[in-house]
Amino acid sequence: MDCPAYHSKLDEVDVCGLRVDLCQYGCGGIWFERFELNQTNTIHAHTIQNLFKASTAKHDQKIMTSQRRCPRDSTIMQQHYYSIKKEVEVDTCPCCAGIWLDRHELNKIQQQYENARERDAEANLFIEKAFDKILATRSIP
DSSP states (O other), rough: OOOOTTOBBBBBEEEEEEEEETTTTOOOEEEEETTTTGGGGOOHHHHHHHHHHHOOOOOOOOOGGGGGGOOOTBBBEEEEEETTTTTOEEEEEEOOOEEETTTTTHHHHHHSSSHHHHHHHHHHHHHHHHHHHHHHHHHHO
């Protein structure tokens, strides 16, 4: 597979039993297959740091995000925020649901919440508020 941001070859690497594809010699981005990114919640932050230290990526040059193609199936990827905090924008394939993270975005994602419970609580609060707004605009006969 090729890097969607730099077009260099992605190298498959093992991170605590999780196989991910890393643009090791290009931009330093990481490709996660469907559901793999969720598995990083159990990986310690220093392990992730070691992954990036092993990378010899030197380039911050990026291909415009609107032109990025999925390394799995070449579909043009879509950009969206990873969480309701709207701090990290990621690229997602609408066909295979894989996720591309630019260099350092995984660290930013992991730093957003102390743990999964905190992340889930904030998401639930967001959903409650959204439903409250919807229900407030509807009249009950």
